[in-house]
Amino acid sequence: MKFSIIYLIIINILASILFCADKRKAQYGKRRIPESILHLFELIGAIFTIIPLMFIIRHKNQKWSYKIVSFIILALWIFFIAVALFRLN
Numbered sequence: 001m002k003f004s005i006i007y008l009i010i011i012n013i014l015a016s017i018l019f020c021a022d023k024r025k026a027q028y029g030k031r032r033i034p035e036s037i038l039h040l041f042e043l044i045g046a047i048f049t050i051i052p053l054m055f056i057i058r059h060k061n062q063k064w065s066y067k068i069v070s071f072i073i074l075a076l077w078i079f080f081i082a083v084a085l086f087r088l089n
Helices: 002-027 035-056 064-088
Strands: none
Touching: 002 035, 035 064
């Protein structure tokens, strides 16, 4: 359990840095971080940081294709957490 918490903290910090860096690169017209990389970080646990950041820093919140994939990943995470909690009881 302790490892899981440390893992999620590290993944979420890294994803936040990447997401903010992508926003900065977009503002300056530089080469961007591929969406596949951002989605990969969502899949491995950073979805709970990326979704709020989309709206806090107003990045990728207008792009429907990105939002749809992100919310599907969020739904999967919620499903797997519910299954894990159900099995613990």
